[in-house]
Amino acid sequence: MDKHMLNENHEELAKRILSAKHIVFFGGAGVSTESKIPDFRSADGLYQKKNFPYPPEMMLSHSFFERHTKEFYDFYRTIIFKEAKPNAAHLKLAQWEKEGRLAAVITQNIDGLHQAAGSKTVYELHGSVKRNYCQKCGAFYDEDFILTNEGIPHCIKCGGIVKPDVVLYEESLHMDTINKAKNAIQEADMLIVGGTSLVVYPAAGMINYYHGDNLVLINREATSFDNRANLILKGSIGE
Numbered sequence: 672m673d674k675h676m677l678n679e680n681h682e683e684l685a686k687r688i689l690s691a692k693h694i695v696f697f698g699g700a701g702v703s704t705e706s707k708i709p710d711f712r713s714a715d716g717l718y719q720k721k722n723f724p725y726p727p728e729m730m731l732s733h734s735f736f737e738r739h740t741k742e743f744y745d746f747y748r749t750i751i752f753k754e755a756k757p758n759a760a761h762l763k764l765a766q767w768e769k770e771g772r773l774a775a776v777i778t779q780n781i782d783g784l785h786q787a788a789g790s791k792t793v794y795e796l797h798g799s800v801k802r803n804y805c806q807k808c809g810a811f812y813d814e815d816f817i818l819t820n821e822g823i824p825h826c827i828k829c830g831g832i833v834k835p836d837v838v839l840y841e842e843s844l845h846m847d848t849i850n851k852a853k854n855a856i857q858e859a860d861m862l863i864v865g866g867t868s869l870v871v872y873p874a875a876g877m878i879n880y881y882h883g884d885n886l887v888l889i890n891r892e893a894t895s896f897d898n899r900a901n902l903i904l905k906g907s908i909g910e
């Protein structure tokens with residue numbers, strides 16, 4: 672895409688945002704790469720790093736958590752970026768919500784950066800590293816508890832194993848979150864999808880609930896939903 676066309680698309684996006692009253696944003700790991708949190712599938716993403724004992728998808732699966740809990744935590748701790756700060760994309764979305772233009776952010780991310788930016792209505796399809804619960808008594812633990820403990824974190828009240836409130840591979844998404852996200856998408860007058868390869872299901876399939884004619888895609892690479900979009904911006908989401 673040449674520079675002229677990119678500018679034209681930016682202008683068109685700005686115009687549409689100004690006339691929208693019910694924007695819904697659907698995002699993924701690409702939203703946080705400019706906050707220095709690596710995504711999975713970019714050239715410098717996690718899947719390209721070869722220094723793991725098992726593939727990342729396997730280490731983030733339910734069965735791996737059950738069978739190799741210590742190794743799960745050794746890996747899991749490396750994907751918590753406690754010092755990361757919201758970037759321009761997170762901040763702009765929070766601003767639109769405050770201005771009454773944006774109804775909800777639906778994210779596949781687990782980093783909590785939308786809330787850190789000030790967004791209030793955030794549907795976290797895959798949970799959050801900020802929340803962890805004892806599997807036995809349900810006691811809550813924050814991310815510091817996970818980071819400052821070594822090996823398998825055990826509940827200080829009952830000794831149970833603490834599990835992140837993150838939807839692991841092989842686990843189902845929470846029905847309540849899906850329903851809220853689905854309703855938001857169906858009511859949107861503009862759906863902006865950004866920073867996601869749209870290959871992780873069922874999350875990616877949520878876009879199918881949008882039947883309007885104002886679907887915008889912002890991504891560095893092409894996605895399988897490009898032919899469905901009314902406007903495509905190929906480039907940085909922060910920009």
Ligand code: NAD
Nearest residue numbers: 699700701710711712779780781782866867868891907908
């Ligand atoms: P993905 O890694 O599969 O795809 C990211 C996409 O974003 C790629 O197509 C890439 O080209 C694009 N991208 C990267 N940086 C960008 C930028 N600055 N501007 C525009 N586009 C950019 O990520 P996904 O689709 O979200 O699926 C991966 C799964 O991994 C998700 O379920 C998510 O939960 C999880 N994940 C989350 C985080 C996080 O919480 N920050 C990080 C890594 C992975």
